[in-house]
Amino acid sequence: MSVNVTRGRPRDPDLERRVHDAVLEVYWETGWAGFTLDAVARRARVGRAALYSRWSGKAALLVEALEVRSPLPVPVDTGSARGDLVELARQLLDGYTGAAGLVTLRAAMEARVHPDLLAGLTETLNSSRLLAAREIVRRGVGRGELPEGTPTTLLLELVTGAVLSHVLFAPSGPRDPAYADVVVDAALRAVAQ
Amino acid sequence: MSVNVTRGRPRDPDLERRVHDAVLEVYWETGWAGFTLDAVARRARVGRAALYSRWSGKAALLVEALEVRSPLPVPVDTGSARGDLVELARQLLDGYTGAAGLVTLRAAMEARVHPDLLAGLTETLNSSRLLAAREIVRRGVGRGELPEGTPTTLLLELVTGAVLSHVLFAPSGPRDPAYADVVVDAALRAVAQ
Numbered sequence: 001m002s003v004n005v006t007r008g009r010p011r012d013p014d015l016e017r018r019v020h021d022a023v024l025e026v027y028w029e030t031g032w033a034g035f036t037l038d039a040v041a042r043r044a045r046v047g048r049a050a051l052y053s054r055w056s057g058k059a060a061l062l063v064e065a066l067e068v069r070s071p072l073p074v075p076v077d078t079g080s081a082r083g084d085l086v087e088l089a090r091q092l093l094d095g096y097t098g099a100a101g102l103v104t105l106r107a108a109m110e111a112r113v114h115p116d117l118l119a120g121l122t123e124t125l126n127s128s129r130l131l132a133a134r135e136i137v138r139r140g141v142g143r144g145e146l147p148e149g150t151p152t153t154l155l156l157e158l159v160t161g162a163v164l165s166h167v168l169f170a171p172s173g174p175r176d177p178a179y180a181d182v183v184v185d186a187a188l189r190a191v192a193q
Numbered sequence: 194m195s196v197n198v199t200r201g202r203p204r205d206p207d208l209e210r211r212v213h214d215a216v217l218e219v220y221w222e223t224g225w226a227g228f229t230l231d232a233v234a235r236r237a238r239v240g241r242a243a244l245y246s247r248w249s250g251k252a253a254l255l256v257e258a259l260e261v262r263s264p265l266p267v268p269v270d271t272g273s274a275r276g277d278l279v280e281l282a283r284q285l286l287d288g289y290t291g292a293a294g295l296v297t298l299r300a301a302m303e304a305r306v307h308p309d310l311l312a313g314l315t316e317t318l319n320s321s322r323l324l325a326a327r328e329i330v331r332r333g334v335g336r337g338e339l340p341e342g343t344p345t346t347l348l349l350e351l352v353t354g355a356v357l358s359h360v361l362f363a364p365s366g367p368r369d370p371a372y373a374d375v376v377v378d379a380a381l382r383a384v385a386q
Contacts, residue, residue: 029224105302105361106299108361109298109361129362154355157354157376158376158379160354160362161353162354163354164354164357165350166350168305169301169322169353183350183351186351186384189383189384190382
């Protein structure tokens, strides 16, 4: 689901790293309204020409930085559906606790207010996670751990949502390391038939 | 859990309405960093003196506006735990879809980045919802609909979270009016013993 936004220049990992850092910082501070390629260039200490020659626009740049840095699940295959889902929940829990996760949430919110500007962003971010969940469920059904017709979207919304709600609204303080297990067991009971 | 932030002046509902409108608009546009009483006074077309004489500071003003406008649940008592939870889920779904809901999410996120500035905000917002859920569960247990020891926080995180995830990440378009029922039935299976 990756969006190809870099132009024909050779890759420069150090430049990309600095630019992605700057994108997340500037976007977090200013939101979509104040987010410009010029501001990113200044923050990254990159010449405007270098930035404009590699990235086609601010939407493409933001989507790329979020894809690279955001708490999208790393594919997991622990051997069981429950294990895979717990690992997915842990990744989401860690991801949303960090800066990139907060930026992702902000972008998902702003996409509701500026649908024309951030068109495709939400779908891009969500579809990676949905593909990961579909793969987990597909293997689980194949192994006979999950019933045919397990509602993947609902399962994913329960797991992602409980993690989000926990990160955003639960009182601060040390988090229970078993929370991912608790949520996944609850979600599996929820979708059992 | 309401925070008493207005000073000793007589209430002026029209002034309060205009100020709350302005608070949500300015905060949405600028975030915590740019949010000032002066900006609110200008936007609300209220004299600075009137604003400063009634509200003690920007944190107090933001918390008050969010309490008054945010998608906190209106107490419900439909006669059944399932009915109450579906109504709660509907309120959250409507609330998070609107401007005040997005502002609430933004505040919950920024409280993670500026814990000193927004101390208490997250807990204030969450505790109203948690109290509502506790009351629903308490009555449900009393009527024998829910088992003793039903985990209220987990139930609430599943319902709130699935709604949030649905609002933030599901593709746009007309929402399924039965989504609240689907989520509540799933959450009730999840916490069944």
